[in-house]
Structure formats: structure tokens, C-alpha cells
Amino acid sequence: xxxxxxxxxxxxxxxxxxxxxxxxxxxxxxxxxxxxxxxxxxxxxxxxxxxxxxxxxxxxxxxxxxxxxxxxxxxxxxxxxxxxxxxxxxxxxxxxxxxxxxxxxxxxxxxxxxxxxxxxxxxxxxxxxxxxxxxxxxxxxxxxxxxxxxxxxxxxxxxxxxxxxxxxxxxxxxxxxxxxxxxxxxxxxxxxxxxxxxxxxxxxxxxxxxxxxxxxxxxxxxxxxxxxxxxxxxxxxxxxxxxxxxxxxxxxxx
Amino acid sequence: xxxxxxxxxxxxxxxxxxxxxxxxxxxxxxxxxxxxxxxxxxxxxxxxxxxxxxxxxxxxxxxxxxxxxxxxxxxxxxxxxxxxxxxxxxxxxxxxxxxxxxxxxxxxxxxxxxxxxxxxxxxxxxxxxxxxxxxxxxxxxxxxxxxxxxxxxxxxxxxxxxxxxxxxxxxxxxxxxxxxxxxxxxxxxxxxxxxxxxxxxxxxxxxxxxxxxxxxxxx
Ligand SMILES: Nc1ncnc2c1ncn2[C@@H]1O[C@H](COP(=O)(O)OP(=O)(O)OP(=O)(O)O)[C@@H](O)[C@H]1O
Ligand SMILES: [Mg+2]
Numbered sequence: 001x002x003x004x005x006x007x008x009x010x011x012x013x014x015x016x017x018x019x020x021x022x023x024x025x026x027x028x029x030x031x032x033x034x035x036x037x038x039x040x041x042x043x044x045x046x047x048x049x050x051x052x053x054x055x056x057x058x059x060x061x062x063x064x065x066x067x068x069x070x071x072x073x074x075x076x077x078x079x080x081x082x083x084x085x086x087x088x089x090x091x092x093x094x095x096x097x098x099x100x101x102x103x104x105x106x107x108x109x110x111x112x113x114x115x116x117x118x119x120x121x122x123x124x125x126x127x128x129x130x131x132x133x134x135x136x137x138x139x140x141x142x143x144x145x146x147x148x149x150x151x152x153x154x155x156x157x158x159x160x161x162x163x164x165x166x167x168x169x170x171x172x173x174x175x176x177x178x179x180x181x182x183x184x185x186x187x188x189x190x191x192x193x194x195x196x197x198x199x200x201x202x203x204x205x206x207x208x209x210x211x212x213x214x215x216x217x218x219x220x221x222x223x224x225x226x227x228x229x230x231x232x233x234x235x236x237x238x239x240x241x242x243x244x245x246x247x248x249x250x251x252x253x254x
Numbered sequence: 255x256x257x258x259x260x261x262x263x264x265x266x267x268x269x270x271x272x273x274x275x276x277x278x279x280x281x282x283x284x285x286x287x288x289x290x291x292x293x294x295x296x297x298x299x300x301x302x303x304x305x306x307x308x309x310x311x312x313x314x315x316x317x318x319x320x321x322x323x324x325x326x327x328x329x330x331x332x333x334x335x336x337x338x339x340x341x342x343x344x345x346x347x348x349x350x351x352x353x354x355x356x357x358x359x360x361x362x363x364x365x366x367x368x369x370x371x372x373x374x375x376x377x378x379x380x381x382x383x384x385x386x387x388x389x390x391x392x393x394x395x396x397x398x399x400x401x402x403x404x405x406x407x408x409x410x411x412x413x414x415x416x417x418x419x420x421x422x423x424x425x426x427x428x429x430x431x432x433x434x435x436x437x438x439x440x441x442x443x444x445x446x447x448x449x450x451x452x453x454x455x456x457x458x459x460x461x462x463x464x465x466x467x468x469x470x471x472x473x
Contacts, residue, residue: 076375077378080376083376087376089369091373093370095395105374108383108387153377154376
């Protein structure tokens, strides 16, 4: 049995009087890829943001191995170095080149030797096909390229777990693939990942386990086959049907 | 036009220009420090202090430099603080300039996307590192055109220094006109020297503005 990296227990999150997450339990094992799906506004982003302490929680606990993750607590700076996060809109630092974006945290936060990190960064950039862009500024890159840089930036911290929040949602369709391919490669390397996505095909390909969240709760979870092909709950079926319907509509329109 | 006169008094103008430049540069330096301090306070919305900062900005922007100078020059000695004219000039310029610099830095900070902070935080940066390496560089480069406009404005404002008997350019010109009635020559020298001081800054401003626009980070 692989060790558990991230544990969420009885997590409750409220905004003012609105309950966003209610009694969420989740354990992510080393090397596991967990994909979270669910309707817009169900709390997927909120759950990810809680996982690296960007959101205050009302009750329950989140732990990276044995360390508690809590917004505002003093150890957050240490813990976040072990949790990589990739945002929907890349959030690269626009005033720094691609390479400097990647080097900033490893050199300033982890105080690692610049030469070592640079060698690692260039190797990673090469892996995602962007070695020649090391000296470019983010504004000179396409969305797909920016997102690949953002992934490399997170990887270069050597995190124990990676969080992805709809990282292809802002991309033009032809760029979605290049980013998903990078993530599939990471899954093959047995990286521990939690991925929020609306790309169902991708979810099927990459996930070890799929969670369906609705109304702030995990409604259903299991292997991709179980949840995506043979959902037990009606809500899950309804949700997945929306995608079917969208596909039919798209076909009719085009 | 009396060239002899111009030649004779050129050195006096040079000295005055150097004084203007010296006081201007030091005053602006302090203004930048005050402005940065205020902008950072406003950015972090530090309770209580942010109110003091806001009050200072209103006070500073809505009173003329001349009045501020008189306050410092005649007021401070009354409460037992010894001052000389140069220090007063610098203090006045810093007091006025601080708020203008604060405003341009503040708009720079506002131009930085809030989520950049989260992006930095997710990489394990603490709030100092986030400010130093992520927020500040972006905010400052956005504020550069506003900053240079302020520099020009403040250098021009130094012309009221003559009111507290500082022998700056304005003082020298008025003095010489009073002594020799060579109004035309004196004024030409005055304008010439101000241009000499300000034109380079202005040109730099135009160059920087083009570059900033070209570099425009936005997506
Ligand atoms: N800062 C906030 N203040 C108040 N409510 C918020 C805030 N952020 C999110 N919410 C609410 O929390 C709920 C969950 O938001 P969240 O962004 O987690 O949804 P999501 O599942 O990621 O949706 P999407 O698929 O559209 O990204 C939404 O109803 C949203 O309106
Ligand atoms: Mg979301």
C-alpha cells in the first residue's frame, strides 16, 4: 500500500452564510492521480485552494503527510513549497523571462544553487518543448506555451503533489492538447496530482480515481470506468449527460 | 541683448542651477521614499496607519508648496526646531512630492493583478519575497511615466524656494533684475537654465513611455 500524501477530513468551507464545501473527505496516495469533476460553482476550485491554504476553512482538517495546512498559519510558507499549483490563467510573472519565472522560487525561497536549478529548468523546458523560449517574456508566448511554462515552474520546486485547476479552460482548442500531453507524461512518471477539469476524455485517460462533486459534497467516486462510464448516482448521470448533449449540439451547429 | 552681461552673470546662474538641482534631487529622493512607504501602506491596507497616510496625501496635495514652505520655515523654529533654508526647501519638496509619488506608485500597485500574490504564495514565497520580487517590480515599472511627470513637476516647483531666500535660479533672476534692470537677459538665462534642467528629464520620460508601452506586460 502506498503512503498517503494528502488527507482531507470533514472539510467545511463557508462564504459568509453560504456553505461551499460540506464534510469533504479525501485521501491522495503517493503517485496517484485524482481527477475532480462537477458542475460550475460546486466548489472544485475552492477545494483546491483550501489544499494549499489560500482559503480559510471553517472546520475539518487538511494535512500534507503529518503537517496541517491552514490559511494564515506560520508553516504555510514551508508547506507550499511542497505543493505545486497551476492556475487557469497561468499567472506567470510578466516582468520576468520564462527562465527567471522558473528560477525565482527555487533560488530565493529554497536557496538552491542557481546553476543547478538552471540546468534542471532547461531540462524540464526541453521536455515540454520550450527550451528555445527560455529567454522570452510571457507576453511573447501563446496560452498553451504559457501554461506549459507554469507547469515547469511548479515542477522545478520538486513538489510532492501538484494541483491543477482547469488549466486548459482558458486555452484555444488547438492548444489544449499540448498541455494535456504534458500532464499525461507527468502521470506516467507517477507524480501525485489532483486535477480539476472539464475535459472528460482526458479525465478518463489520466485518472486513477475520479471524484464527482456536487453541492459541496463528494457525490460519487471510483475508477474512471465506474464514475464516467457507469455512474451509480442520478446526479452524476445528469452531469455527464450535459457533456453528451453539448457534443450533439456542437455537431448540429457546425 | 547685452552679451557681456550674460557672460558676466552666467556663473551666478550656474551656481543657482546647481543649488536648484541639488535641492530638487535630494527632495525628490525623499519624496520617492515617502511615496513608496505610503503606497505600500495603502496596498496592504494597514489599519490606522492607512488613515494617517490618506490624510497626509490630502493635506499635501491640497495646499500650495509656498504655504508648506512657510509653515516649515517660520513654523518649525517657533516650536524649537532649528532649521536652515536648504533643509526647509528639501523638506517642503519631500512633503509635497511624497503624496504625488504615493499616488503614482499606488496606481502602479493597483495595476498588478491580485492573483499574482497567490501565484507567488503558491510557490512558497513569504510576503516580503512576494513584494520584493513580484509585486514591486511590476508596480514600479507601471509607475515610471507618472514618476517622471512628478519629477518634472517637482523640479519646476523648486522655483518657489526663492520665497525663503534660497539662491536658486528664480531668486538669482529676480535679484539681478532688481539690481541691474536687465530684464530680458535675466529672463532668457532663467528660461534657458530651467530648460537645461528639465528637457533631459522630459525626453527621458518620452523614451521611457514608449518603452513601457512596448514592454506592456498585459497578457
Ligand atoms: N470569494 C468568494 N466569496 C463568496 N463566494 C465565493 C467566493 N469564491 C467562490 N465563491 C462561491 O463558491 C462557490 C464555489 O466556487 P468555486 O470557484 O469553487 O466553483 P468551481 O466548482 O470551481 O466552479 P467552476 O467550474 O466555474 O470553476 C460558487 O458558488 C461561488 O460563487
Ligand atoms: Mg473553478
